[in-house]
Amino acid sequence: MGFSQIVSQIVSALWHLKSPWFKGVVGEFNVNLSAKFLLDKEKYHLIKNVTLPTEDGSTQIDHIIVSEFGVFVVETKNMKGWIFGSPNQKTWTQKIYKHSNKFQNPLHQNYKHVKTLESLLGLNEQQVHSVIVFVGDSTFKTEMPENVTYGGGYARYIKSKKTPVLSESQVIEIVKQIEQGRLTSSFKTNREHVRHVKNIVAEKENSNVPSCPKCGSAMVLREAKKGQNVGKKFWGCTKFPQCRGIINGT
Ligand SMILES: [Zn+2]
Structure with missing residues (x-):
């Protein structure tokens, strides 16, 4: 050894x-x-x-x-x-x-x-x-x-x-x-x-919902309303506008 x-x-x-x-x-x-x-x-x-x-x-x-x-x-x-x-x-x-x-x-x-x-x-x-x-x-x-x-x-x-x-x-x-x-x-x-509580926690665990890279909260699928990505889907933090963490693409 x-x-x-x-x-x-x-x-x-x-x-x-x-x-x-x-x-x-x-x-x-x-x-x-x-x-x-x-x-x-x-x-x-x-x-x-x-x-x-x-x-x-x-x-x-x-x-x-x-x-x-x-x-x-x-x-x-x-x-x-x-x-x-x-x-x-x-x-x-x-x-x-x-x-x-x-x-x-x-x-x-x-x-x-x-x-x-x-x-x-x-x-x-x-x-x-x-x-x-x-x-x-x-x-x-x-x-x-x-x-x-x-x-x-x-x-x-x-x-x-x-x-x-x-x-x-x-x-x-x-x-x-x-x-x-x-x-x-x-x-x-x-x-x-x-x-x-059981449902929300299970939902997050069993689905492909990502966690926010900035704060770790659950994310929701959103659609860009303006800008060059208009119409494109992205994951946004459920704490928006307090947290602006996003993940692009789906
Ligand atoms: Zn966040």
């Missing part, structure tokens, strides 16, 4: 020894710290560890940040090494030395959280944003959408959203609903929410 193989085996052994609990603690510590320092608490309400109901039980969201610029659903990934991925891949790859590890595309993972929140709060695509934060010592080796960030970079992304999409009273109401755990009871008593 060569030296590099030994190193790679030691690294991977160490990596696997670290429990999810340990990874979670480190991840949350970093993100909370950033939230404290980088966002104005008067404008951005941080809610931690939100339990979100799903059709088969519940799921945990690390952080939800509510502001008049929208509801930001933050998914943290505590990972080291090199990260390879794109919005349309089902799985992304983490590489530490020669050891590679596949993990679910976090944009897809968070898509379900975003859709569930939209449904429960009665909000639209313009009002709920997905944000992925890698904490730990990782490096993106492929180009990432702007909402996939490192450490404090998530605050920069959130601050880049400058168009108000919620009123002050809506913000207060949303924070109340989430904090008082009313989402779970509303979900349980409303089978329609469950079916609704």
Whole structure:
């Protein structure tokens, strides 16, 4: 066995020894710290560890940040090494030395959280944003959408959203609903929410609907109304006009 193989085996052994609990603690510590320092608490309400109901039980969201610029659903990934991925891949790859590890595309993972929140709060695509934060010592080796960030970079992304999409009273109401755990009871008593979210998520997973190269949201087929491409079909981001991501051709 060569030296590099030994190193790679030691690294991977160490990596696997670290429990999810340990990874979670480190991840949350970093993100909370950033939230404290980088966002104005008067404008951005941080809610931690939100339990979100799903059709088969519940799921945990690390952080939800509510502001008049929208509801930001933050998914943290505590990972080291090199990260390879794109919005349309089902799985992304983490590489530490020669050891590679596949993990679910976090944009897809968070898509379900975003859709569930939209449904429960009665909000639209313009009002709920997905944000992925890698904490730990990782490096993106492929180009990432702007909402996939490192450490404090998530605050920069959130601050880049400058168009108000919620009123002050809506913000207060949303924070109340989430904090008082009313989402779970509303979900349980409303089978329609469950079916609704299940359908949208399944639709995206089973169809050839691409994810936006800029933000990872679902895309819709549109037709150019003017310009030299008039009449031509293209994929546009469902967050248009906030996001202008497009994919040409079909
Ligand atoms: Zn987009």
